[in-house]
Amino acid sequence: MxxxxxxxxxxxxxxxxxxxxxxxxxxxxxxxxxxxxxxxxxxxxxxxxxxxYTHKGDLCLDLIQDFSHEFVEQIERYLKEHRELPAEERLGGVLDRWIDTIEKKSELIMTVEAHQLKGSEESRAATFFQSPLYQFVRDRMSELLTEIAKRRPDSAADPTLTAHSLICAMAPHGYFHMKHEKHFSTDQMKHNYRRLCRLPVSD
Amino acid sequence: MxxxxxxxxxxxxxxxxxxxxxxxxxxxxxxxxxxxxxxxxxxxxxxxxxxxYTHKGDLCLDLIQDFSHEFVEQIERYLKEHRELPAEERLGGVLDRWIDTIEKKSELIMTVEAHQLKGSEESRAATFFQSPLYQFVRDRMSELLTEIAKRRPDSAADPTLTAHSLICAMAPHGYFHMKHEKHFSTDQMKHNYRRLCRLPVSD
DNA sequence: GAGCTAAACGGACAATTGTCCGTTTTCATT
DNA sequence: AATGAAAACGGACAATTGTCCGTTTAGCTC
Missing domain, CATH: 1.10.10.60 (Homeodomain-like)
Structure with missing residues (x-):
C-alpha cells in the first residue's frame, strides 16, 4: 500500500x-x-x-477546524440530552449555540470569508462552506427543519436551503451589523432569530 | 455659505x-x-x-451606486404598477429582481464585501450595508413584510431584521454556493427563495 | 492679473501577500 | 550504512495594496 x-x-x-x-x-x-x-x-x-496554507484564510479555517470538535460535541450532547423536546425547541437550542460560536470566533470566520470572496471562481482553496463545521451545523439544522415540516407541512421550503440561508444570515458581518444598529444584546439577537424561524419564543 | x-x-x-x-x-x-x-x-x-477611494471595495461601491439608480427606478415602477397585487406577490417580485441584480453584479458586490470583512472594526470606510442600494431594498422589503404581517400576524419577526437576513442569505457567495451545489437554475433559485419567505408559489 | 491658500496631484516608498526554485531532509530500499 | 527520489524547506523575489509628502493648481481676494 x-x-x-x-x-x-x-x-x-x-x-x-x-x-x-x-x-x-x-x-x-x-x-x-x-x-x-x-x-x-x-x-x-x-x-x-x-x-x-495557501493564504491566511486557509490557516484560519484550520484553526476553526481545531476548535470545531468542541462545538460538534456540545451540540451532539445537547441533542442527545434533549431528544424528547419538540424539534422546534431543539432547533432554537442549536441556533443559540451557533450564535455564541459566531460571537466568539467572528474574527477567524470573517477572515476565512474575506478570502473566499477574493478568490475568483476556480481557486482550489478550501472555503467555509466546505468545512466540516459548516456541514455539521447545516445538516443538524436541516434535520430538525425536516422534522418540524413533517408535523406542520405548511408549504415548507427546502430544508437544506433554509439551513444554508440561516447560516448566511447569521454570518458575523451581517449579524453584528444588525446587533449594533438595533442596539440588541446577544440574548435579544437569539430571540429574534428564533422568531425569524417562526419558533416559539418565551416572551 | x-x-x-x-x-x-x-x-x-x-x-x-x-x-x-x-x-x-x-x-x-x-x-x-x-x-x-x-x-x-x-x-x-x-x-x-x-x-x-481608500481601496478597491470603495471604488466598486461607487460603481454599484451608479448602477443602483436603474434598479431603484425599476423597483419603484414595478411597485407602482402592481399596487393592487397582494403584498406577498409584490415581495416575490422584488426578490426576483434583486436576484437578477445579484447575478449581474456579483463580482462588484463580492469585492465590496471582501473589503468590509478585512477592515477591522473602526475603519471609516463605507460598507455595503450603508449604501443607498442596500437601504433601499431593505426598506422596500421591510414595508412589504409589515404589510403581510398585518393581515396574518402569526408571530411575525421584526421586519427589518427579516429583510436584512434575506439580503444576507442572497449575498453572492452563499447564493452561488447553493445554486451550484443543487444545480439549480436562476428560476429555481427564485422559486426557492419565495418558499423560504412562505410566499405563494406557482408550482 | 498678482498673490494666496486650500485642495488636489503624483510618484516614490513601505508593507503585505503570494511565488519560485535551488538546497536540504526524510525515509524506503538495498 | 549507503543511496536515491520524493517531499519539505526557506529565503529571495515579484506583485499588489496602501501611505506619505513635496509640488502643482484652481479659484478666490484685492
Missing amino acids: SARVERKDAAEHRKLILQTAEKLFDDHGVNAVSMHQIAKTAGIGQGTLYRR | SARVERKDAAEHRKLILQTAEKLFDDHGVNAVSMHQIAKTAGIGQGTLYRR
Missing part, C-alpha cells in the same frame, strides 16, 4: 504553525498579524508556511 | 476613474484589475486614486 504518510518534520511544523498563529492572533487580533510574522515567529520560512 | 464645492479638476477625475475602472473590469474581470493599473490607464497618480 502506497501509504501517504505525512512526513515527521511536516507534522511537527503543522502543529507549530497552528500554535504560533493562535497565540499571535490572541495577542494582537487576527487582522494585525501578517503571514510573514507568523513564519518568523514560528522560526520557519515563508515558503514553508505558504505551501501548507 | 461656505459651499463645499468639488473642484473642477477633481470632479473630472472622479468621472474618469469610474469610466476607466468600469471598462477595465468589464474587459478583464474585477479581480484581475489592480488599482495601479486603473491609475495608470486613467493617466493619474496612485495617490490621486487612493485619496478618492
Whole structure:
C-alpha cells in the first residue's frame, strides 16, 4: 500500500504553525498579524508556511477546524440530552449555540470569508462552506427543519436551503451589523432569530 | 455659505476613474484589475486614486451606486404598477429582481464585501450595508413584510431584521454556493427563495 | 492679473501577500 | 550504512495594496 504518510518534520511544523498563529492572533487580533510574522515567529520560512496554507484564510479555517470538535460535541450532547423536546425547541437550542460560536470566533470566520470572496471562481482553496463545521451545523439544522415540516407541512421550503440561508444570515458581518444598529444584546439577537424561524419564543 | 464645492479638476477625475475602472473590469474581470493599473490607464497618480477611494471595495461601491439608480427606478415602477397585487406577490417580485441584480453584479458586490470583512472594526470606510442600494431594498422589503404581517400576524419577526437576513442569505457567495451545489437554475433559485419567505408559489 | 491658500496631484516608498526554485531532509530500499 | 527520489524547506523575489509628502493648481481676494 502506497501509504501517504505525512512526513515527521511536516507534522511537527503543522502543529507549530497552528500554535504560533493562535497565540499571535490572541495577542494582537487576527487582522494585525501578517503571514510573514507568523513564519518568523514560528522560526520557519515563508515558503514553508505558504505551501501548507495557501493564504491566511486557509490557516484560519484550520484553526476553526481545531476548535470545531468542541462545538460538534456540545451540540451532539445537547441533542442527545434533549431528544424528547419538540424539534422546534431543539432547533432554537442549536441556533443559540451557533450564535455564541459566531460571537466568539467572528474574527477567524470573517477572515476565512474575506478570502473566499477574493478568490475568483476556480481557486482550489478550501472555503467555509466546505468545512466540516459548516456541514455539521447545516445538516443538524436541516434535520430538525425536516422534522418540524413533517408535523406542520405548511408549504415548507427546502430544508437544506433554509439551513444554508440561516447560516448566511447569521454570518458575523451581517449579524453584528444588525446587533449594533438595533442596539440588541446577544440574548435579544437569539430571540429574534428564533422568531425569524417562526419558533416559539418565551416572551 | 461656505459651499463645499468639488473642484473642477477633481470632479473630472472622479468621472474618469469610474469610466476607466468600469471598462477595465468589464474587459478583464474585477479581480484581475489592480488599482495601479486603473491609475495608470486613467493617466493619474496612485495617490490621486487612493485619496478618492481608500481601496478597491470603495471604488466598486461607487460603481454599484451608479448602477443602483436603474434598479431603484425599476423597483419603484414595478411597485407602482402592481399596487393592487397582494403584498406577498409584490415581495416575490422584488426578490426576483434583486436576484437578477445579484447575478449581474456579483463580482462588484463580492469585492465590496471582501473589503468590509478585512477592515477591522473602526475603519471609516463605507460598507455595503450603508449604501443607498442596500437601504433601499431593505426598506422596500421591510414595508412589504409589515404589510403581510398585518393581515396574518402569526408571530411575525421584526421586519427589518427579516429583510436584512434575506439580503444576507442572497449575498453572492452563499447564493452561488447553493445554486451550484443543487444545480439549480436562476428560476429555481427564485422559486426557492419565495418558499423560504412562505410566499405563494406557482408550482 | 498678482498673490494666496486650500485642495488636489503624483510618484516614490513601505508593507503585505503570494511565488519560485535551488538546497536540504526524510525515509524506503538495498 | 549507503543511496536515491520524493517531499519539505526557506529565503529571495515579484506583485499588489496602501501611505506619505513635496509640488502643482484652481479659484478666490484685492
